Amino acid sequence: MANSTWTVLELLRWTQAHFTSKGIETARLDAECLLAHVRGTDRLRLYVDFDRPVDEAERARFRELVRRRATDRVPVAQLTGVREFWSLPLAINRDVLVPRPETETLVQVALELAPDPDAELRVLDVGTGSGAVALALARERPKARITATDLSPAALELARRNAEALSLCERIHFACGDLYEPVRGERFDLVVSNPPYVARGAALPPELAHEPELALFAGADGLDVLRLLVQDLDAMLEPGGAAAFELAPDQAGSVERALAAGGFVDVRTTRDLARRPRVVSARRPNPEAG
Numbered sequence: 001m002a003n004s005t006w007t008v009l010e011l012l013r014w015t016q017a018h019f020t021s022k023g024i025e026t027a028r029l030d031a032e033c034l035l036a037h038v039r040g041t042d043r044l045r046l047y048v049d050f051d052r053p054v055d056e057a058e059r060a061r062f063r064e065l066v067r068r069r070a071t072d073r074v075p076v077a078q079l080t081g082v083r084e085f086w087s088l089p090l091a092i093n094r095d096v097l098v099p100r101p102e103t104e105t106l107v108q109v110a111l112e113l114a115p116d117p118d119a120e121l122r123v124l125d126v127g128t129g130s131g132a133v134a135l136a137l138a139r140e141r142p143k144a145r146i147t148a149t150d151l152s153p154a155a156l157e158l159a160r161r162n163a164e165a166l167s168l169c170e171r172i173h174f175a176c177g178d179l180y181e182p183v184r185g186e187r188f189d190l191v192v193s194n195p196p197y198v199a200r201g202a203a204l205p206p207e208l209a210h211e212p213e214l215a216l217f218a219g220a221d222g223l224d225v226l227r228l229l230v231q232d233l234d235a236m237l238e239p240g241g242a243a244a245f246e247l248a249p250d251q252a253g254s255v256e257r258a259l260a261a262g263g264f265v266d267v268r269t270t271r272d273l274a275r276r277p278r279v280v281s282a283r284r285p286n287p288e289a290g
């Protein structure tokens, strides 16, 4: 990258090869995201500009991002400060988990559990991080009132900023605290959570070292937080209310069993786009409904 004239296409090709040699699976995508960021444009525009030269100032900024991506394995979203989730642009920093594509399956399941777009739902998102799930649900269910909680004040601060940027903050209440503790005594029509579910000691990609431990780990089998969420779920739901939890594929069976043992009905697992079990959902029975 040191000599004088480089076109957009040449830079992308060089960077893709460099990232691939470093074992980065999404080499081309990452190169495009970083170069688009440096040029203040979007990925599509790069294709129109393939033959244009990239000036030295842009190349210098790009070089530094490429180094941090390849050598330090900083996630692209932390380098660009933004990640798209459910077609919503979200600000991202080191205080939050970078929203993952598989979490869109959690949103999908939640919407199926509450299919009426005009319903005045009360929704709880536990461990909201960047606000990804709460914001997607607020966008899709315009009459829903959402409480989004997190143990991390810094995460909540960013979630609040994201809600403001998307003009969704009026219907989302942010509350700091442990799991259901900030909303004790309240009941919801829908409870969702993408909690920490990684087992301590699991072999992990180096990118995860840049994300908050609090967002990732949950005891020896990764189930510590999910167990608590299921244990106290009954008290949080209205009769007939539903819940959906994201988890690791090998955790679906035990969470399904815990929900069934707790008296919940319609217990089922939904697979993500990669066909892996990803979301377990259930409903609190409603005796009134017969």
Ligand SMILES: C[S@@+](CC[C@H](N)C(=O)[O-])C[C@H]1O[C@@H](n2cnc3c(N)ncnc32)[C@H](O)[C@@H]1O
Pocket: 096, 097, 098, 099, 100, 103, 126, 127, 128, 129, 130, 131, 132, 133, 149, 150, 151, 152, 155, 177, 178, 179, 194, 195, 196, 197, 214, 215, 216, 225
């Ligand atoms: C896996 S991240 C999910 C973030 C976001 N919902 C998403 O899907 O991108 C889990 C989140 O739960 C929060 N968290 C961890 N333990 C918690 C607890 N005991 N009570 C509340 N939030 C917790 C973390 O701070 C983190 O923001």
